[in-house]
Amino acid sequence: MTQSPGTPQAGTASHGIIGKFLHLASAQTIRDVLHTCFFIYLARVDQSHYGEFQLAFNTAMIVLFLGEFGLNQPLVSSLSKKYGNKGDILAQYTLIKGLILVLGWLGVWVFITQQRYTAGLTNLIQVITAGVGLEALASSFFVACRVQGRQDLEARIRSVAAVCGYGWALGTLALGFAPHWIALFKLIENGISLVGGAWVAVNKTDIQSLALKGKALARTWNTAKGGLVFVLLAFFSILYNKANLFFLQKFSGPYAVAQYSATWEVVDAIQIPISSLLMKSVLFPLFVxxxxxxxxxxxxxxxxxxxxxxxxxxxxxxxxxxxSDRIIGLIYGKSYVDAMWLQKWLVPSVMFSFVHNLAAYLMMSQHRQNALFWIYAGGLALNIVMCALLIPKMPLLGAGLAIVITKGVVCCCTTYSCQREMGLIKWRAVRPVLTATLLGAGLYFGLGLLGIREIAEAGGLAPFGVLGYKWWREMKAQALPKAA
Incomplete structure (x- = not known):
């Protein structure tokens, strides 16, 4: 059986998206489970140290995002080209990332010095930033695997690295080590990822070598200038996602940071597999x-x-x-009561994140990163204004509102841009979701009269289960080869 040139192919299954996603999702699940266990253990042992670790991680994520998101997207485009020395390209981007990480680490040092953090918190942030930053270097080699559809290789290395790194973290925490010694686990984890990623890129893909040949070193500067807009995009994006934590630390201290981080960890755990794994690592290379x-x-x-x-x-x-009450109470305990009500305010960010990230990656795949630059710059400005106005008066609620409002506005802007250019959201996609939402709402409130919470919630989710099953059947049918 063959397929004629004009016959449509499946939009999802024909590209092996599910298999690639599952490879990465399995590795991410191992890492996330270990990460969650570590932070839950830490949160229950010492709420103050938990808040400090969260502040350190969110500071380090700024540096990571500059080197990873800021340069991985143009690296995908460069490695997707049919011609050119891919080893030279990969070496150029790795060199640029190394310079950015050094500058970023120095920038973090200047920032925490100005904030006059305690010596313990300062050491913790410096160690975490160095360890997390290595992930950006490792991701360069994983990009080479993704472009050729070898997400399975990346998944194996990340799994081993996560077990080793978080094994150190949990062990040292149990033994009562000081926080900066515990923080070495990120250096261990990402060091293994870096060495393993470099090995598979050279030995298991079409990357012949990583040496800068001929005029490649001179071309590195041109590559850096071409990637500058992506670095700025990453900088603006990560800052408007993390700025509220620095305001919280300033006005309320580590307790408020711990309460906010507890619920944001839950919400973000939903967003990461979709935004990071599915969109960045699977869909974006396909879109390009x-x-x-x-x-x-x-x-x-x-x-x-x-x-x-x-x-x-x-x-x-x-x-x-x-x-929200059961999730936070079960995971973190009753002392995180503020996180329970705050989670209800944060849930709109899930839809904003899903839709915005899809729109953003579509814009980048069409080389419209300049338009995205201005949207992100506006989002950062809006977020800082929201944080300055809301957090001093009502710290926790203000932090939640600042991020939700910012994400909502940025989502509207990127979605509108894609809607105007390519008709991103069509009524045939919205209609079944809207129908399921209305049916679910009716079942939830109707069954709620029985006074049994679990039955009402199951009723509210049931229409989406039916809808998902229907779409799955349709997708499988489309994937079957059609006669010419």
Whole structure:
């Protein structure tokens, strides 16, 4: 059986998206479970240290994002080209990332010095930043694997690295080591990822070597200038996501940071597999290739992505909202009571994150990063204003409102841009989700009259289960080869 040139292919299954996603998701699950166990253990042992570790991690994420998101996206485009020395390209980007990480680490040192943090917190932030920063270097080699569809290699290395790194963290925490010794686990984890990633890139992909040959070193400067807009995009994006924590630390201290971080860890745990694994590591390389070589395939993949993301976001938000007390209480304990009500305010960020990230990666795949630059710059300005106005008066609620409002405005801007250029969201994708939402709401409130919470919640989720099953059947049917 063959397929004629004009026959549509499946928008999702034909590209092996599910398999690639599952490889990365399995590794991410191992890492997330270990990360969660460590932070829950830490949160229950010492709430103050938990708040300090969260502040350190969120500071380090700024440096990581500059080197990873800021340069991985143009690296995908460069390695996707048919011609050119890919080893030279990978070496150039790795060198640039190394320089950015050094500058970023120095910038963090200047910042924490100005903030006059305690010596213990200062040491903790410096160690965590150095360890987390190595992930950006390792990700360069994993990008080479992703471009060739070898997400399985990345998954194996990340799994081993996570077990070793978090094994150190949990062991030293149990033994009562000082925080800066515990923090070495990120150096261990990402050191293993860096060495393993470099090895598989050279030995298991078409990267022949990592040496800068000929005029490649001179071309590195041109590469750096071309990637500057992506670095700034990353800088603006991570700052508007993390700025509220620095305001919280300033006005309320580590207790407020701990309460906010407890609920944001739960919400972010939902967003990361979609935004980071599915979109960045699987969909974005496909969007880049399809935009160049198969516009019809690009449109099919885009439409299917919108449909699934909208369909997933509503039940996730509903579950996080109605179960906030149980989720936080079970994970962190009753002392995190403020995190329970704050989670209800944060749930809209799930849909904003899903839709915005899809729109942003679509814009980058079409080389519209300059438009995205101005949206992110505006988002950062808005977030700082919101933090300055809201957090001093009502710290926890203000921090939650600042991030939700910012994400909502940025999402509207990127979605509008994609809607105008390519018709991102179509009624045929919205209609079944809206129908399921209305049916779910009716069942939830109707069954709520019985006075049994679990039955009402199950009723609210049931229409989305049916809808997801229907879409799954349709996707499998599309994946079957059709006769010419």
């Amino acid at each position: 290739g399809l935009w160049r070589h198969d516009k019809e395939g690009f449109d099919r993949l885009k439409d299917n992505s919108v449909k699934w993301l909208l369909g997933a976001s509503i039940p996730v938000m509903f579950f996080l909202f109605v179960e």
